[in-house]
Amino acid sequence: MKANVGLFVTCLVNTLRPSVGFAAIQLLEDADCNVSVPSAQSCCGQPAFNSGDDEGTKAIARKLIERFEGFDYVVAPSGSCAAMIRKFDELFENDDPFAERAKSLAGKTFELLSFLVDICDYTVVDSTLDATYSYHHSCSGLRELNVHQQPMKLLKDIKGLQAKPLKGSTECCGFGGTFCVKYSDISNEVVSEKVDNILAANADILLGGDLGCLMNIEGKMNRVTDKEAREKPTSVMHTAELLADLLPSNDS
Amino acid sequence: MKQNKFKRNVSDALNNPKLKVAIRRTTDRADAKRATAVKNFPGFDRTREQGQKIKDHVIEYLDYYLAEFERNAIANGSIVHWAKNAEHASQIVVDICHEQGAKKITRSKSMLGEEIGLPAALDREDFERVETDLAEHIIQLAGDPPSHIVWPALHLTREDVVDLFRENHQNPIESTQVVDLVSSARRELRHHFLSADVGITGANFLVADTGQVCTVTNEGNAELTTTPPKVHIVTAGIEKLVPSIAHAMPLLRLLVRSATGADITQYTTFHNGPKRGTDLDGPEHCHIVLVDNGRTNMLKDDMKEMLRCIRCGACMNHCVVYKHIGGHAYGSVYPGPMGAVITPNIDGLNNAFEPVSACTLNGKCQEVCPVNIPLPTLIRAWRKKAWEKKVDTIRNRFLVACFSQLAQRPRLFQFTTNMAILMMKPFSRRGWIRWMPFAGSWTTNRDLLAPQGQSFIQQYQKNRERHEA
Amino acid sequence: MKHKSDELSRSDQHRKDIFADIKKGKPASNEAIKPEQIEREAQALLDNYVQDRPFALSNEPADELVRRITSGVVIGTTIERLDCTSLLPKAVEIFLDKHDLPNSILLQPSAPLTRLSWGDMGLLANLDQENSVSVCMADLGIAETGSVIIHSSETMPVLMNFLSTYQIITVRKSTVLRHLEDYSEIALRLFGPNKSPRNTTLITGASGTTDIEGELVQGAHGPRHVHIICLDDQ
Numbered sequence: 019m020k021a022n023v024g025l026f027v028t029c030l031v032n033t034l035r036p037s038v039g040f041a042a043i044q045l046l047e048d049a050d051c052n053v054s055v056p057s058a059q060s061c062c063g064q065p066a067f068n069s070g071d072d073e074g075t076k077a078i079a080r081k082l083i084e085r086f087e088g089f090d091y092v093v094a095p096s097g098s099c100a101a102m103i104r105k106f107d108e109l110f111e112n113d114d115p116f117a118e119r120a121k122s123l124a125g126k127t128f129e130l131l132s133f134l135v136d137i138c139d140y141t142v143v144d145s146t147l148d149a150t151y152s153y154h155h156s157c158s159g160l161r162e163l164n165v166h167q168q169p170m171k172l173l174k175d176i177k178g179l180q181a182k183p184l185k186g187s188t189e190c191c192g193f194g195g196t197f198c199v200k201y202s203d204i205s206n207e208v209v210s211e212k213v214d215n216i217l218a219a220n221a222d223i224l225l226g227g228d229l230g231c232l233m234n235i236e237g238k239m240n241r242v243t244d245k246e247a248r249e250k251p252t253s254v255m256h257t258a259e260l261l262a263d264l265l266p267s268n269d270s
Numbered sequence: 271m272k273q274n275k276f277k278r279n280v281s282d283a284l285n286n287p288k289l290k291v292a293i294r295r296t297t298d299r300a301d302a303k304r305a306t307a308v309k310n311f312p313g314f315d316r317t318r319e320q321g322q323k324i325k326d327h328v329i330e331y332l333d334y335y336l337a338e339f340e341r342n343a344i345a346n347g348s349i350v351h352w353a354k355n356a357e358h359a360s361q362i363v364v365d366i367c368h369e370q371g372a373k374k375i376t377r378s379k380s381m382l383g384e385e386i387g388l389p390a391a392l393d394r395e396d397f398e399r400v401e402t403d404l405a406e407h408i409i410q411l412a413g414d415p416p417s418h419i420v421w422p423a424l425h426l427t428r429e430d431v432v433d434l435f436r437e438n439h440q441n442p443i444e445s446t447q448v449v450d451l452v453s454s455a456r457r458e459l460r461h462h463f464l465s466a467d468v469g470i471t472g473a474n475f476l477v478a479d480t481g482q483v484c485t486v487t488n489e490g491n492a493e494l495t496t497t498p499p500k501v502h503i504v505t506a507g508i509e510k511l512v513p514s515i516a517h518a519m520p521l522l523r524l525l526v527r528s529a530t531g532a533d534i535t536q537y538t539t540f541h542n543g544p545k546r547g548t549d550l551d552g553p554e555h556c557h558i559v560l561v562d563n564g565r566t567n568m569l570k571d572d573m574k575e576m577l578r579c580i581r582c583g584a585c586m587n588h589c590v591v592y593k594h595i596g597g598h599a600y601g602s603v604y605p606g607p608m609g610a611v612i613t614p615n616i617d618g619l620n621n622a623f624e625p626v627s628a629c630t631l632n633g634k635c636q637e638v639c640p641v642n643i644p645l646p647t648l649i650r651a652w653r654k655k656a657w658e659k660k661v662d663t664i665r666n667r668f669l670v671a672c673f674s675q676l677a678q679r680p681r682l683f684q685f686t687t688n689m690a691i692l693m694m695k696p697f698s699r700r701g702w703i704r705w706m707p708f709a710g711s712w713t714t715n716r717d718l719l720a721p722q723g724q725s726f727i728q729q730y731q732k733n734r735e736r737h738e739a
Numbered sequence: 740m741k742h743k744s745d746e747l748s749r750s751d752q753h754r755k756d757i758f759a760d761i762k763k764g765k766p767a768s769n770e771a772i773k774p775e776q777i778e779r780e781a782q783a784l785l786d787n788y789v790q791d792r793p794f795a796l797s798n799e800p801a802d803e804l805v806r807r808i809t810s811g812v813v814i815g816t817t818i819e820r821l822d823c824t825s826l827l828p829k830a831v832e833i834f835l836d837k838h839d840l841p842n843s844i845l846l847q848p849s850a851p852l853t854r855l856s857w858g859d860m861g862l863l864a865n866l867d868q869e870n871s872v873s874v875c876m877a878d879l880g881i882a883e884t885g886s887v888i889i890h891s892s893e894t895m896p897v898l899m900n901f902l903s904t905y906q907i908i909t910v911r912k913s914t915v916l917r918h919l920e921d922y923s924e925i926a927l928r929l930f931g932p933n934k935s936p937r938n939t940t941l942i943t944g945a946s947g948t949t950d951i952e953g954e955l956v957q958g959a960h961g962p963r964h965v966h967i968i969c970l971d972d973q
Contacts (some may be wrong), residue, residue: 027726033687034719036726038376040681059728060683067673068631068650070657074674081678157632163288198665198712203284206715207594208630230516237716240702244717292952313791320788327784331777333761342933352754362750404959405950421950428951452948452956459960480935490901490946490961497897497938508757513781516923520788523919525962530949533793534884534919536814537961538941546937548893550848562757569764 020052024089026127029061030229038229041262042095042130046078048265049138056085062094065196072109075115078146079106083119092127095229095258097159098195100129103161129159130258131227135168142175145264152184152221152252154212154235156228160188169227169257176264182221184225186212190253193234208236216252217242225257232256275730276624279599280296292427293596296418298586303531304584304638311527320520321641323717325578328511329569335478335511336560342481346543348556354385356616361502362393363470366557367397370501372467373449378495379403380579381419382473382507384560384618386717387472397477402460402491404455411438419604427597457544469495469553471541473506474525474580475518482540483558484518486526490537502541502553508560509577515540521580528582536735564615576611576648578641585635585645591628600625607635608647614652623661626652684727689722785920792918793883800915801969803882808967813885815957824909827968828857831874831907834966838905840870843924845903847875849894866902873903873962877942879925880915880969884943887967888922891938900940906962908942911972929931 023046031038039055046053065080082103086092094100104124110117134140151173159165173179192198192208198204212235216224226232236254243250262268275567283289310460328335340350353359367375375397377383389410392399401410405423409416411434417424423431428448435454436442443454444482444593475484483544485492496502512518526532545552568576586592586606602613602622610629613622626649635645656662657670676683697706705713712718723729798806808818821830835842843861845850852874866873875895877887887910891897898907916922926935946961957963 029683029687032684032726035730036722036724039726039730050665054731055727057684058680059727060680061673063677065676066670068653069662069670070650070653070655071336071530071670072654072657074671074678077678083678085680114353148564152636157630158632161637190630190632190634192630194632196670197628197630200536201280201591202711202714203592204280204591204628205630207284208590209716225665233719234716235716237702237712240717246531252351259405281810296949297947305776311793313793316788316791317797320784320791323784327780330765331772333758334774334777336761345933346935346937351750353750353757354753354755355818358749403950408950411758420840421953423950428954447956448951449956451951452959455956456960472831480933482935482939488947488949489959491959493938493940494901494960499918513778513784514923515926516785516920517781517917519923523793532814533812534941534943535887536942536947538816538886538933538943540939542937542939544936544937550893551889551894552891552937560757562753562760566757566760566764569761574764586818658874671833 020050023053023089023091023093024086025055026055026059026062026086026092026094026099026103027055028094028096028229030078030233031095034233035229038095038256038258041256041258042093044262044267045130045134045258045266046093049134051138053265054089055079059085062099064098065100065126067102067105070193076109078107079120080116083116083123087123090126091133093122093130093133094127094231095256097129097131097163097165098228098230099126100116100127101158101162107108108161124192129163129165129227131172132159132163132165132168134244135171140172142172142264144266145175146177146262147226148178149223150180150182151218151223151225152182152219153187154184154191154224154226154231154232155220156226157190165227169225172261173225175259182219184219185215191231192236193230195230198234206235206238211241212241213238221252222251222261224254225260227257229256275601276599276628279601280595283595283599288427289425289596290594292425293593296421297593298589300531304528307531307533311523314527317520318642319711320460320641321524321580322578324512324521324546325516325641326579327686328572329494329577329599330507332511332569332733335513336508338478338647339481339511342479343543343558344481345373346481346573348481348543351557351559353559353561353563356561356563357561358712359386359505359559360388362559363388363505364391364395366501366503367392367468368395370468370555372397372501373399374398374466375468375470376400376402376462376466376495376499377406378469378487378492379406379422380505381471381603382418382472382505382561383470386505388505400459400466402459402463402495403487404452406454407459408434408528411435411550415598416603417605418583418586419581433464443662451601464498464633466495466499468501468503469497469499469736470479470505473504473510475512475521476506477509477515477518477540478511478696479514480542481687482515482542484540486522486540486646488530488536488537491538493539493628496541497551497555500553501555502544502701504541504556504558506558508562508565510691525580525582528584528638528640567615573611573615573641575649576608578643579608579612581642582643584638584640584714588634590630590634592630607649610642611645611648619656619659620659623656626656627662684725688728693727694721764909783876786794789808792920800882800917801880801912803917804880804915805969806929807882807885813944814947814955814965816885816965816967818969821970822971824851824970825855827852827909827970828855828860829926830968832860834907835872838964840872840905844872844907845899846876846894847873849876854878868884869904871903872905872907873899874907875899875909877908877910878898878914878923880906880920881919882915882916886941886943889942890936892929892936897940900942901946901961903962905964906957907966907968909968910971911970913972917968925938
């Protein structure tokens with residue numbers, strides 16, 4: 019029996035990079051899952067939660083729980099959104115009926131790449147790409163969900179793809195949700211250093227599993243290389259996009 | 271007021287290229303040394319669990335251990351004082367110094383001393399205060415507050431120190447080598463050690479079952495501070511207790527590896543009261559001032575994990591924010607992640623909100639914390655209190671409230687998303703937006719990703735309709 | 740004197756407030772917990788940790804101490820072994836020669852040292868001059884960290900360990916402990932429950948600092964060089 023997976027798209031993917039969402043669907047289907055996308059979805063509530071607005075977060079959480087608890091699994095192409103959904107149970111008092119429901123949802127919510135590897139035993143078959151890559155390990159996925167080896171395992175099986183070490187690959191890129199606009203100048207210093215390290219690594223592609231970090235990094239890299247009037251030497255991709263591109267169905 | 275001040279501090283720090291060099295020279299070294307020390311100690315993770323358990327045990331039975339420590343310290347001839355707050359704690363020390371007719375006072379670095387404002391309190395009474403830790407000596411000459419809890423002079427480069435020593439030391443040196451700078455300080459401070467009337471130290475641990483006060487230093491300045499003068503005064507936070515010397519040992523292993531990357535400090539000393547009858551040296555009087563200053567509030571406020579803190583500084587060495595703005599920008603004695611959690615307790619949330627807010631919650635600090643303090647969780651807990659007390663600006667709160675309202679109405683949220691995509695379109699150039707209204711805080715420093723046509727949900731629905739048709 | 744008693748009563752009030760506030764932060768069920776249980780819990784913490792201390796020390800502790808210091812991880816420290824205490828003056832003389840130091844030392848006023856025959860070596864009264872040398876006997880050693888432990892006593896002034904430029908410390912082979920924790924057992928045996936010397940210092944290397952740009956420099960306030968002499972007392 020195929021597992022029923024509800025895809026939580028995340029607001030950034032929904033707004034700015036739908037290709038990541040479609041890549042996620044392709045990979046999940048390739049992993050033999052039955053994927054549904056509830057159209058009435060919004061945000062995981064992180065901006066409210068991290069601003070201390072627990073009441074607001076609760077209201078967001080209730081809606082998300084109602085919408086997604088019917089699935090066998092909930093999968094998001096983002097470590098930080100998946101980690102947020104896993105934290106919903108902290109919000110509700112013990113006697114609130116949503117506490118139990120939040121806990122149950124937390125147990126079946128996963129970040130996409132770790133879901134593919136840990137739950138679906140998904141492997142990359144017969145893929146070739148002659149390129150080099152560096153990996154940015156996004157903080158929430160890494161430290162809250164322990165997403166680290168899973169993407170590496172998938173990428174290792176792509177023939178011709180070579181890793182280039184990135185200095186500070188597990189360090190924050192300075193995105194931090196509302197942080198990057200609230201403390202724009204500090205964030206800028208942090209992401210500038212990240213971009214320096216990426217450019218020094220000099221890989222063809224920078225990969226990661228969280229669009230927030232990736233758009234922060236790429237946006238800065240764009241600005242820097244533009245200013246220096248040169249081509250961006252490294253392109254930035256969500257790991258799901260790269261993996262989906264290499265599927266036989268996408269052979270062009 | 272305070273918020274503007276933080277922003278100003280940050281701006282000053284970011285516009286000071288020398289500061290960045292200074293911070294990095296130390297933190298990069300410290301990070302690398304810590305990583306090696308941890309790698310070379312296979313039992314580190316289990317020791318970390320052990321350290322956490324020991325601290326939690328003490329916090330659970332804090333009153334029991336405080337009473338036991340007091341009993342044993344008194345039995346060894348010390349006088350134990352209690353201070354609920356900073357002012358009282360400083361006053362106790364000042365009074366003792368006056369009673370003893372002290373003129374010169376040596377002090378060995380203690381963050382608690384900074385916390386209770388002791389240096390300023392001693393200066394107000396015109397005592398000759400001599401800071402003996404090399405870094406504290408440097409910042410005393412510079413007139414700066416400490417910018418790190420382990421390396422208080424981390425914001426200064428060796429070039430700065432050269433200038434300070436040339437201006438202030440009795441026999442200034444020409445050399446700019448660090449080794450010669452250290453010798454210069456050694457010559458300068460030696461006679462102060464031997465001629466002080468009172469020596470003040472903090473405590474890294476208070477050993478309950480013996481009444482011992484443990485200090486750790488690499489320089490040996492704590493012992494030189496406590497031995498020659500007639501009076502030794504200890505100022506210590508009430509959370510510094512350990513049940514016994516054996517319980518202090520795993521914490522020492524963690525503290526030193528996390529702070530400087532060594533296995534142990536050169537001098538780990540257990541002081542216990544005044545000189546005994548047959549001793550050949552040592553102080554005639556020993557006073558121990560036990561300070562609360564917000565610590566019992568942490569017990570009540572669900573912040574008790576913070577009382578585990580052993581002041582190693584690893585959280586700030588590894589904090590992306592600290593590494594760019596340095597310690598002074600925080601405007602408090604304790605900077606970085608641990609400071610963000612402790613300071614609201616001391617200065618009030620209204621005055622200490624910005625450091626709580628200026629954090630990406632990336633979790634690196636907890637990862638390197640030797641006693642596994644959930645710093646991001648505690649920082650968020652302060653944000654929750656701040657939200658309830660309406661501490662942030664009206665504008666910021668309004669934006670978050672609007673977002674919450676939208677996000678709990680998924681259909682409206684999708685509609686707004688679609689509107690936003692439409693609005694972004696005219697500003698898009700080759701997949702990027704250089705500037706658009708209301709996005710200035712993003713686009714000042716980086717480009718904004720332009721939407722790929724319609725939203726994912728719209729595209730997805732359209733695809734399905736096409737399939738079904 | 741009035742001032743003093745005011746201060747004490749004020750301190751008492753603060754003590755009461757602190758204990759009351761600690762109580763407020765705890766569940767009421769904690770009240771019933773007896774000291775014996777707290778002590779049991781504290782002991783259990785130690786018992787559960789034994790195997791996770793650094794290094795499975797397979798060697799004799801003294802061998803391990805020598806190995807560790809020889810490997811160079813203990814800052815500014817050298818070590819040698821000596822078969823018998825009577826050879827100590829000669830070893831000290833060789834050390835002074837090697838480091839081109841004047842032929843005089845400050846000797847710890849302890850019988851096992853003072854009764855040795857020091858020949859024409861000068862005995863200093865203080866450590867004021869540059870390049871001074873002190874010689875003392877440690878009470879214990881610790882293999883894990885390469886430390887020696889010195890207790891203050893009627894024959895051990897604390898200050899002599901912090902003022903000299905060169906510090907020679909002897910430690911008896913049989914007194915070298917494996918791990919830091921082992922010290923607490925010995926201390927209990929030496930001093931009894933709830934007792935300790937006025938001053939106990941674990942010395943692990945020469946005085947040093949990393950306060951300027953994180954760069955390690957030896958000889959901050961105290962000794963620039965430590966020489967350990969491990970005496971075979973079997």
